[in-house]
Amino acid sequence: MGGGGMGGGCDAGITGNCGLHIDAPNTPNRVTPDVEFFLNTFMQGSQVINGVEVPIWGFNMDGGGGMGGGGGGGMGGAMPSPPMRVRQGQIVHTHLNAMAMMAPHTVHHHGIEPDTFNDGVGHYSFDVLGEYTYQWRASQAGTYFYHCHTNTVLHAEMGMYGALIIDPPSGPGTVYEGGPSYTVEAIWxxxxxxxxxxxxxxxxxLCGGDAGLDDFxxxxxxxxxxxxxxxxxxxxxxxxxxxxxxxxxxxxxxxxxxxxxxxxxxxxxxxxxxxxxxxxxxxxxxxxxxxxxxxxxxxxxxxxxxxxxxxxxxxxxxxxxxxxxxxxxxxxxxxxxxxxx
Ligand SMILES: [Cu+2]
CATH class of the missing domain: 2.60.40.420 (Cupredoxins -  blue copper proteins)
Structure with missing residues (x-):
């Protein structure tokens, strides 16, 4: 697991950024959050899965901001990326530091309903190269996941996703407010x-051509x-x-x-x-x-x-x-x- 090696000899080099709107703006209407997460991208990880060393990219939560090493991005991590867990009603800040390999990424909190500016869908808002703080409210308890939404099918495949659990205001033990209770929980x-x-x-x-992303x-x-x-x-x-x-x-x-x-x-x-x-x-x-x-x-x-x-x-x-x-x-x-x- 992890490692931050060269991921089985891949060269995840940059060939262009066609069709992207790359930005690192300030978060509009920023308020003090109830809970915050610090996600740093990594792009040179690898993980042994069923005996095979699989090159992976992802998010790690080590430290707050700045861990990308100013573009070095040498830190590894695991797939899936670390889980996020919050409570219904909380204002959440997800700080993205996308500096690894100088490649842009986003964080899309799938199933949450933030404003467009904070949706993390690159082609609707922007792809982040540098840092951005996503501000959103956890409005409904349930099981979600977050993932990168830049060149989505590839980045999600590489491991840029993790579980996102919203507990009801009372916390874990109940699926949603007034809903069924549980004593043991598993997340798959x-x-x-x-x-x-x-x-x-x-x-x-992204710049055209056929990379085989329609053949899985x-x-x-x-x-x-x-x-x-x-x-x-x-x-x-x-x-x-x-x-x-x-x-x-x-x-x-x-x-x-x-x-x-x-x-x-x-x-x-x-x-x-x-x-x-x-x-x-x-x-x-x-x-x-x-x-x-x-x-x-x-x-x-x-x-x-x-x-x-x-x-x-x-x-x-x-x-x-x-x-x-x-x-x-x-x-x-x-x-x-x-x-x-
Ligand atoms: Cu990405």
Whole structure:
């Protein structure tokens, strides 16, 4: 993990900045925040996933500002980027320091509804080279994620994303105000990796040409950056609970190809309490042994009340996005695990 090495020999050099509006303005109407995060970009990291050294870019939270080393950007980090957690009602400042490799980036808090100036969508507002403070209000408890929105499909693929959890004003333990409670929580960000994309420059295809960004063929699959070799044992993935627990699984679909997650019968019925950061009008119950098919960027908040002790696998299958005749063509899978005592 981490390392900040040269990422398997890639040269993530700069070839241009066509079509971007690069800026580092002051935040308008800036007020004192309730909570703040300091994100620095890194572009020369690597992470071993399922035995393969994968070049990654991302955000790290080490120190406040300035850690990019004035353009050196030598610091590494991990994918996914560190989680952000806030409470509903808080004013949040996300300080972005985008100096690594002199490449612009943004922070888009996906599913939040800030003003355009703070949306972090480069082509609507601006791409940041230097520093910018995103100011936004956490208005609805739920499961979100943040990601870079510069040359988006490539930068998100490289690992420039992390979980964003908004708790209700009362804090963790309840999914949303007046909503269901939980005693054990797990967060899974499930991703797919096409190694052919991981040696591209940050601005691949921005100046035209074909960088192959319409051709995605993942061969590595991961949960929270953990590959299939460790996903049944890694503590960031494995859910440990007892039969007295109510388990909340926050599932973030962080990949590009369709994912189908299959829950074992032994975990009992699956309560779908929220989707995409919004409570469902009525909690939906999927019968025991059910499955959910997801597309990119979806989030599901699922509650389990397991009645049986044991170690139970949860299987996630990945499918070619070029479905022919509506038929799903499997291209890979990864297994996680619930251990119920
Ligand atoms: Cu970026």
């Amino acid at each position: 960000a499930v991703d797919d990796i096409d190694m052919n994309w991981h040696c591209l420059p940050w601005d691949a295809a 063929n993942p061969e590595i699959f991961c949960i929270n950056g953990v590959g299939a070799d460790l996903s049944q044992t890694d503590p960031s993935v494995v859910v440990n609970a007892s039969r007295a627990d109510r388990v909340l699984l926050r599932y973030i679909m962080a990949g590009y190809v369709p994912q189908r997650v299959r829950f074992p019968e032994e975990l009992g019925p699956i309560q779908v309490v929220a989707e995409d950061g919004r409570p469902l009008p009525q909690i939906e119950t999927i019968p025991a042994g059910g499955e959910i098919l997801m597309t990119a960027a979806e989030r599901y908040d699922l509650i389990f009340e397991p009645q049986q002790a044991g170690s139970f696998p949860v299987d996630i299958d990945f499918f070619d996005y070029r479905a022919a005749d509506g038929m799903l063509k499997p291209i890979g899978s990864i297994r996680a695990r619930f251990n119920i005592s």
